[in-house]
Amino acid sequence: MYTTETRIRIHYALTDQMGIVYHGHYAQFYEIGRTEAIRQLGFTYKDIEAMGIIMPVVDIHSRFLRPAKYDDLITVKTTLREFPKDHKIVFHSEICNENEQLLNAGHVTLYFMQAAGMKRTKIPEELSEKLQKYFNG
Amino acid sequence: MYTTETRIRIHYALTDQMGIVYHGHYAQFYEIGRTEAIRQLGFTYKDIEAMGIIMPVVDIHSRFLRPAKYDDLITVKTTLREFPKDHKIVFHSEICNENEQLLNAGHVTLYFMQAAGMKRTKIPEELSEKLQKYFNG
Amino acid sequence: MYTTETRIRIHYALTDQMGIVYHGHYAQFYEIGRTEAIRQLGFTYKDIEAMGIIMPVVDIHSRFLRPAKYDDLITVKTTLREFPKDHKIVFHSEICNENEQLLNAGHVTLYFMQAAGMKRTKIPEELSEKLQKYFNG
């Protein structure tokens, strides 16, 4: 298992007229969490694209338990529960507020694809190596 | 069953550097589809809020089959498969491009809640009446 | 002078917790107005990019007179007051609500640039021809 945490401050643009964060913005919070999870491996998603591999999202599921509000400092906990198999990687996300109340939980499935030709491919070797120690015995 | 269709033109702000529509924006397409589905009943979501009822999203699931691209004129097909029960309503969405290729499919669950006090409530009578003919015999 | 009008329905994602449209979204309304202005010439901005020319925004000025609100059907009036000179084009935008109250006025300057090499270039010949009749005598 590999887990990291990232903090995000809610700015005005993310709120809606219900006085809460618009539900559609949580996909961005998950994205920021994933990106920082990869960065903390000593790698970046930008590096992955520079290698000619892109990671489009193919599935997203999100449950909204409590609303995030303006100026909240939320924590996005991002977890890889399993080592990526074949061309697929699944990130689980949990979002809490400063009182450690769970606001939202979800998961996102992405594919590894070659940007040229748009063929599915497997996890880049460099990323695989960085991740292995979190999943071995 | 109650089904409506809405068209949306993809503008530049919705694209990302993969050259496709950013996955996080599909929640907005679903929202636009739901809103127009309610409007075509001779009612608006704005009316519902004016009655003191809000409809927060509590669950969203989305599958991405093919990318939408800049300037695409997509069709959002919004369907209520079942008459809303208790405080819950589920909208199914299918998004196609101009070649009638299915790009995305998903569903969104919302609650009916009283804005004052944030208690769950049942579907407003007016909306219920408008919908009934689509689900009876 | 060349003027066109486009309608946009305000959806929930565009509102903020002041109960109005977030100011940062007006740049998108201007963009949609410009795009439709070009389309009504029998041309698309997508065509321009397909010719290897991109049009980055280099300057934007926006004045907010009255707020747009949820479910408003706004009209974006887009005007080219002068024929584009050199590598520069300026679009003026006025946004009104259904009561024809002016909500917002602004203008956006864009450059014509060759995508390959990122050099400034002049207006594409095809676009120039389509526009000329609106500015001659």
Place this chain on the structure above:
Amino acid sequence: MYTTETRIRIHYALTDQMGIVYHGHYAQFYEIGRTEAIRQLGFTYKDIEAMGIIMPVVDIHSRFLRPAKYDDLITVKTTLREFPKDHKIVFHSEICNENEQLLNAGHVTLYFMQAAGMKRTKIPEELSEKLQKYFNG
């Protein structure tokens, strides 16, 4: 004069198919800069709203010199050049990348308004006090 700096990491949602940050998102960067400028005074914009005062944007001007790109860590430098007069406050923003290249410069004018009744009002006493030391002799 009162100046603060804030850092923002560019995530994927902010890019467009030109491979750069969509111009419409800079208004959010300015907003984040303003908010942090107020927070560093030992105060928050949230506090201001809790006092019944809102600060709608009435004018924004933005010049785009160089593009921000995916994963850039930009710095937003936010400056109050003058002490707010009457009901008006003007924030100047400069955005640089990690190589200290200026990407964007702009300024935003906001009004102080009473949320109840939407009348213009003057700067809240608490904010005025915190700011005074930066503008006195």
